[in-house]
Amino acid sequence: MQPIKFLGILLLVSSLVALGGTACGPTAPAEKVITIGQYADAVSLDPQDTNDNASYSIEKPMLEGLIGFNEKMEQIPQLAERWEASPDAKVYTFYLRKGVKFHDGTPFNAAAVKANFDRIRNPDNKLKRYTLYKIISQIDVIDEYTVRFTLAGPFGAMIATFAHPAGGINSPTAVEKYGKEYGKNPVGTGPYKFVEWVPNDHITLVKNPDYWDKANGPKVDKIIVKPVPEAGTRIAMLQKGDAQFINTVPYAQAETVKGDKNLNLVATESIYTFWVSMNVQKKPFDNLKVRQALNYAIDKEAIIKAVLRGYGKPANSPVAPLVWGHAPAKTYPYDPAKAKALLAEAGYPNGFKTTLRGAESTEAKEVMVAIQGQLKQVGVEAEVISLPSATLSAERFKPLAENTGEIDYSGWSPSTGDADWAIRPLLTKENWPPTNYTIGFYTHPKVEELVKTALQTSDAAKRKAAYAEVQQIIMDDCPWIVLWVNYVLGGSRANVGGIAIQPDGIGFYRSVYYK
Amino acid sequence: MPPVYLLTYLLAPMLRYILRRLLYMIPIVFGVSIVVFLILHLVPGDPARLVAGPDATLEDVEIIRSSLGLDRPLPVQYVSWMGSLLHGDLGRSARTHRPVTHELGLTIPATVELTLAAMAIAVFIGVGAGTIAAVRRNSFFDYSSMVVALMGVCTPSFWLGLMLMLVFAVKLDLFPTIGRGGLDHLVLPAVTLGAGAAAIIARVTRSSMLEVLNMDYIRTAHAKGLTAQTVVLRHAVKNAFIPVITVIGLEFGYLLAGAVVTETVFAYPGVGRLLVEAIGYRDYPVIQGSLLLLALQFALVNLAVDVLYVFFDPRISYGTK
Numbered sequence: 001m002q003p004i005k006f007l008g009i010l011l012l013v014s015s016l017v018a019l020g021g022t023a024c025g026p027t028a029p030a031e032k033v034i035t036i037g038q039y040a041d042a043v044s045l046d047p048q049d050t051n052d053n054a055s056y057s058i059e060k061p062m063l064e065g066l067i068g069f070n071e072k073m074e075q076i077p078q079l080a081e082r083w084e085a086s087p088d089a090k091v092y093t094f095y096l097r098k099g100v101k102f103h104d105g106t107p108f109n110a111a112a113v114k115a116n117f118d119r120i121r122n123p124d125n126k127l128k129r130y131t132l133y134k135i136i137s138q139i140d141v142i143d144e145y146t147v148r149f150t151l152a153g154p155f156g157a158m159i160a161t162f163a164h165p166a167g168g169i170n171s172p173t174a175v176e177k178y179g180k181e182y183g184k185n186p187v188g189t190g191p192y193k194f195v196e197w198v199p200n201d202h203i204t205l206v207k208n209p210d211y212w213d214k215a216n217g218p219k220v221d222k223i224i225v226k227p228v229p230e231a232g233t234r235i236a237m238l239q240k241g242d243a244q245f246i247n248t249v250p251y252a253q254a255e256t257v258k259g260d261k262n263l264n265l266v267a268t269e270s271i272y273t274f275w276v277s278m279n280v281q282k283k284p285f286d287n288l289k290v291r292q293a294l295n296y297a298i299d300k301e302a303i304i305k306a307v308l309r310g311y312g313k314p315a316n317s318p319v320a321p322l323v324w325g326h327a328p329a330k331t332y333p334y335d336p337a338k339a340k341a342l343l344a345e346a347g348y349p350n351g352f353k354t355t356l357r358g359a360e361s362t363e364a365k366e367v368m369v370a371i372q373g374q375l376k377q378v379g380v381e382a383e384v385i386s387l388p389s390a391t392l393s394a395e396r397f398k399p400l401a402e403n404t405g406e407i408d409y410s411g412w413s414p415s416t417g418d419a420d421w422a423i424r425p426l427l428t429k430e431n432w433p434p435t436n437y438t439i440g441f442y443t444h445p446k447v448e449e450l451v452k453t454a455l456q457t458s459d460a461a462k463r464k465a466a467y468a469e470v471q472q473i474i475m476d477d478c479p480w481i482v483l484w485v486n487y488v489l490g491g492s493r494a495n496v497g498g499i500a501i502q503p504d505g506i507g508f509y510r511s512v513y514y515k
Numbered sequence: 516m517p518p519v520y521l522l523t524y525l526l527a528p529m530l531r532y533i534l535r536r537l538l539y540m541i542p543i544v545f546g547v548s549i550v551v552f553l554i555l556h557l558v559p560g561d562p563a564r565l566v567a568g569p570d571a572t573l574e575d576v577e578i579i580r581s582s583l584g585l586d587r588p589l590p591v592q593y594v595s596w597m598g599s600l601l602h603g604d605l606g607r608s609a610r611t612h613r614p615v616t617h618e619l620g621l622t623i624p625a626t627v628e629l630t631l632a633a634m635a636i637a638v639f640i641g642v643g644a645g646t647i648a649a650v651r652r653n654s655f656f657d658y659s660s661m662v663v664a665l666m667g668v669c670t671p672s673f674w675l676g677l678m679l680m681l682v683f684a685v686k687l688d689l690f691p692t693i694g695r696g697g698l699d700h701l702v703l704p705a706v707t708l709g710a711g712a713a714a715i716i717a718r719v720t721r722s723s724m725l726e727v728l729n730m731d732y733i734r735t736a737h738a739k740g741l742t743a744q745t746v747v748l749r750h751a752v753k754n755a756f757i758p759v760i761t762v763i764g765l766e767f768g769y770l771l772a773g774a775v776v777t778e779t780v781f782a783y784p785g786v787g788r789l790l791v792e793a794i795g796y797r798d799y800p801v802i803q804g805s806l807l808l809l810a811l812q813f814a815l816v817n818l819a820v821d822v823l824y825v826f827f828d829p830r831i832s833y834g835t836k
Binding site for chain 2: 043051052123126131180183198199200201202226227228229230232233236237239240242388389390391394395397412415421431434435436437
């Protein structure tokens with residue numbers, strides 16, 4: 001019995017110590033710490049080797065680009081004070097901010113910028129964002145603070161591409177020093193510096209007291225990001241105060257956060273458009289009347305209310321309103337009678353059978369079941385096929401001959417914030433699977449032409465006009481059932497401000513403060 | 516003979532047995548490696564595409580495919596993986612580029628810690644409740660504890676975890692909500708994980724005890740005038756324990772591999788979460804490495820159970836021909 005008693009006492013004492021440690025800490029001036037519960041851990045902290053929002057959310061407070069986005073997805077000067085584009089969209093000159101230093105003391109200058117883009121555009125480095133910048137053919141250091149990029153061909157969306165989070169500038173000294181391990185040791189110029197990363201547990205950032213922009217410097221001492229995959233758990237953390245912000249809040253739990261006086265729901269209109277892509281190379285979707293009929297058959301408002309709990313609005317274009325180049329085109333009102341009539345005209349008076357493919361998340365399933373029910377009202381029997389993401393991606397990226405997809409529920413956010421990336425990968429022939437995401441195998445001669453025209457110039461007005469025409473064609477020709485633009489939801493403690501989720505789904509953590 | 520040698524002499528057959536069982540593990544692990552490798556490559560899903568992300572162009576995907584070595588023929592991939600394995604190198608994660616041994620080194624201790632705590636709770640509650648229920652058969656305690664045990668088996672750990680968190684962390688503020696840290700971090704996840712196992716152990720203990728308590732030697736022990744406590748604790752429990760040990764061993768193995776849900780709910784950095792995430796991204800090196808290690812753990816736990824049998828039932832012996 002003696003050893004057991006001893007063990008019992010030991011357990012009791014150690015648990016008391018553990019509890020005491022958390023309950024009554026030292027009373028030194030409290031460090032301002034913000035803990036964030038995020039839906040996933042980072043994959044890499046090297047922006048050039050990142051393609052997921054969870055990683056970008058954590059990189060952004062540390063690494064800044066030449067150009068950044070404000071909360072409305074408008075481009076703002078960051079490490080470049082200003083820039084010029086040649087009219088033929090081939091030469092871009094950046095005038096850099098002076099007196100900026102990386103966290104490791106390396107001076108920020110034209111040579112550093114050149115080193116960054118030379119690294120990413122070299123295919124031997126096998127970085128995930130290589131193709132974004134491979135069009136750069138030459139980089140010239142004009143003087144200490146001026147750098148000029150020359151492209152292999154005209155590319156009108158290049159400024160937006162520099163604003164892409166992959167354009168975050170890394171310390172060339174650190175890249176050299178850490179080599180392949182740089183993604184675990186990021187060094188930038190931002191308001192927060194990297195401290196440590198314990199995978200699947202937490203990432204810690206501390207404030208950069210020497211940040212160049214005094215007016216927008218760090219307002220807390222430390223930011224700790226913890227990966228918390230389960231939404232219910234994130235909300236419990238927020239309620240208890242173990243987290244001051246959570247990314248994200250599912251629509252189903254929005255009311256819980258909203259109804260709690262200690263918490264704020266932080267909703268942001270996103271640049272995500274959701275749609276059902278139809279395989280236009282297959283019958284009956286090659287028929288315009290069928291495609292129009294399906295657009296009239298879906299009651300978007302009803303699904304937004306039921307599944308998105310109101311956090312969305314019907315889309316009037318394939319390009320979301322906050323994307324540069326958005327032009328409202330049209331919406332298809334809910335009109336099942338008209339849908340039936342169109343189906344009859346197309347030769348399907350009794351409808352037809354099809355499959356509706358999509359992800360297996362609760363939200364995607366709810367949307368698909370709602371669509372299934374509404375299609376049934378007009379005689380179209382859709383079988384819902386929900387697939388785990390790996391299988392779904394394998395199915396979607398099959399080339400036309402092997403692709404069994406008919407109609408497919410999906411969504412897209414153009415991470416450059418530019419209409420080019422909201423249209424070209426999704427609706428042009430050179431981007432049919434397996435190349436990219438034109439999963440409905442759509443092509444339209446005028447769209448192909450306009451998309452190219454818009455890239456031949458850096459003239460904003462000309463580009464906007466081309467994209468406006470494209471958006472009108474897409475809405476008239478309807479290769480998709482265009483559904484809605486959603487809101488992305490985060491939750492914060494009521495005493496915390498300056499933190500949200502950006503329209504592109506990336507966390508905006510750098511301005512967080514205690515009220 | 517000095518006592519040390521005497522001990523070695525007595526234990527020698529057992530040691531030989533353990534050594535032999537350890538050698539048997541080599542073909543088991545080898546077999547697991549082939550099966551896992553083949554199944555992974557047969558399941559649809561392209562790791563290069565998944566690593567590259569949804570908006571990657573085919574060119575990006577191909578660059579990543581070659582950097583992952585997935586453009587080589589399957590047998591070449593297997594042999595190269597096996598070759599590094601023999602040097603103790605499990606490769607690097609396709610997604611995070613971290614060495615798999617590093618990923619496992621971070622997560623396995625966390626999972627073992629959680630599993631041990633959960634098993635301690637499960638054995639304490641399960642054996643205790645099962646034994647009392649058997650001794651006081653058909654009493655209120657018997658009925659109520661077995662109903663609770665039935666509920667324990669049926670309760671999804673997902674729901675139980677969130678409920679415990681809401682009550683004991685959010686409302687009562689007794690424990691932290693998530694993560695790994697001191698003992699206080701361990702309590703809620705361990706209870707969540709151990710609840711199901713406790714229930715199963717309680718039911719097995721009860722039925723095994725009932726069988727033993729009806730035996731003649733127990734009646735003899737009572738007749739000898741031994742106290743009820745001595746009869747139960749010294750005579751009955753030891754004999755009733757073989758099936759209980761078997762169940763404990765099995766549950767232990769399952770918990771090591773199956774803490775996925777609990778780890779997800781409590782954002783606990785364990786191997787279950789690592790594995791499930793890796794499967795989602797078809798991160799072959801991580802899946803292969805963790806499954807190999809889990810198979811090895813399972814085999815070791817089984818061996819430990821077999822060795823424990825001898826302790827509880829001296830009639831069982833190994834190695835002596």
